[in-house]
C-alpha cells in the first residue's frame with residue numbers, strides 16, 4: 001500500500017470509529033509534528049498521526065539510539081517524511097519549533113517535556129499518567145492555560161465506542177443508584193528473579209534517561225518498558241493501569257476528586273528487581289460513593305476473568321444491577337431482577353494493541369483547528385492521575401489521607417504534603 005492509499009484507508013477507518021456524531025470537523029491544516037519518547041506507545045501514536053494525514057513528521061527524539069532507529073525505520077514505511085533524529089528534546093524544540101509534540105517517555109519525564117513543548121509554542125499530546133507527583137500536574141495545567149495550547153492526555157478510553165455507550169447507560173440511570181465501584185486488574189505471574197545491574201549499552205544515555213529522577217544503576221529490566229515497576233520512574237500498576245479506570249470513574253460520577261484515601265499492599269510474591277507493589281488495595285471515599293482499586297500480579301485464575309484473556313475493568317454496583325466496564329470484552333450489565341435479560345455490548349478496538357488512539361487523535365486535531373478544549377484535556381487527565389497518585393501516596397506513607405481537592409492539599413498532615421512533590425536531580429528544576 002502506498003502512502004496516499006494508506007492515508008485514505010486509514011481516514012475511512014477513522015471515520016468508521018468516529019464516535020461523536022455531533023462534531024463536524026474543521027478544515028484541515030498540516031502540523032509540524034515531533035515525537036519525544038520513541039518507544040512502544042509513542043510509535044503507536046505517531047502511526048495514528050500519520051494516518052490522520054495532518055502531520056508532517058519533522059523529528060523523533062529518544063535517549064536510546066536503538067529506539068530511534070527502530071521508530072524511524074517503521075515510520076519510513078508509512079510516510080515519505082524524513083524526520084531529524086534527536087537525543088535531547090531541548091535541542092529538538094529549539095531547532096525544529098514543532099507545532100505538535102507527542103510525549104511518550106516514561107512518566108517521570110512527562111511534565112518537564114510537555115511544559116517545555118507548550119512554552120516553545122506546540123500543542124501537546126501527553127501520555128498517561130501525566131506525571132510522577134501531584135504538583136507536576138498542576139504546573140502542566142497552568143502552562144496549558146497560560147500558553148493557550150491544546151494539551152490532550154492519552155486516556156483513549158474516553159473515545160472508545162463501548163466506553164461511551166456504557167457511560168450513557170450508567171448516566172441514564174439504567175443501573176439504578178450506584179453506591180460502590182470496584183476497579184481492578186489481575187495478572188498471573190510468579191516471583192520472577194533478580195537480574196544483575198550492568199553497564200548501560202553505548203547507544204543509551206542512561207544519565208539522561210534517569211533525568212530528574214535519582215540516578216540508579218542501569219538494569220535491563222527497567223528499559224524499555226519495564227520502568228512501570230520502578231517507583232523512581234513510575235507509580236506501579238495503579239499509576240500505569242489504574243489511571244485508565246480512575247478516569248472512567250470520574251467520567252461516570254462527574255466528581256472531581258476523592259475526599260479520603262487509604263491504600264495498602266506490598267510485594268508478597270515478587271522477588272525481581274522492581275519495587276512496585278505486586279498486590280494493592282486502595283479505597284477512595286467520594287461524596288456520593290466509595291471506589292476500590294485492587295490489583296494482583298500473581299495467582300492468575302479463570303474464576304476472576306472477565307474475558308478469556310484478561311481480568312480488568314470497573315464494576316459499578318447499582319440498585320438495578322451490576323455493570324462491568326471492560327476492555328476486550330466491552331461492557332455487560334447484570335440486572336438485579338432475575339426476570340430481566342443480561343445486556344452486553346462488544347468493544348470496537350483498533351490494532352495494534354486494541355486501542356482507540358486514532359479517534360483521540362482526531363479529537364486532538366479538531367480541538368487545535370477549532371480552538372476548543374479536547375476530550376481528554378490536561379485538567380481532566382490531571383484529576384484522574386491525581387486519584388492514582390494519591391492512592392500511591394497513601395501506600396508509600398502507610399496511612400490514610402484526607403484530600404482538599406480544591407486547594408490540592410492534604411489536610412493536617414505536613415509529612416504527607418511533602419509527597420505531593422519530589423526533589424529533582426542535578427540541573428532539572430521541579431516545575432511550578
Ligand SMILES: NC(=O)c1ccc[n+]([C@@H]2O[C@H](COP(=O)([O-])OP(=O)(O)OC[C@H]3O[C@@H](n4cnc5c(N)ncnc54)[C@H](O)[C@@H]3O)[C@@H](O)[C@H]2O)c1
Nearest residue numbers: 037039040041062063064067104105107127128154224225
Ligand atoms: N494510553 C495507553 O493506553 C498507554 C499504553 C502504553 C503506554 N502508555 C504510556 O506511554 C509512555 C511510554 O510507555 P512505553 O511502554 O512506550 O515505554 P517504552 O520504554 O517503550 O518507551 C519510552 C521511550 O522513552 C525514551 N526516553 C526516556 N527518557 C527520554 C527523554 N528524556 N527524552 C526522549 N526519550 C526518552 C526511552 O528511551 C524509551 O525509548 C508511558 O508513560 C506509558 O504509561 C500509555
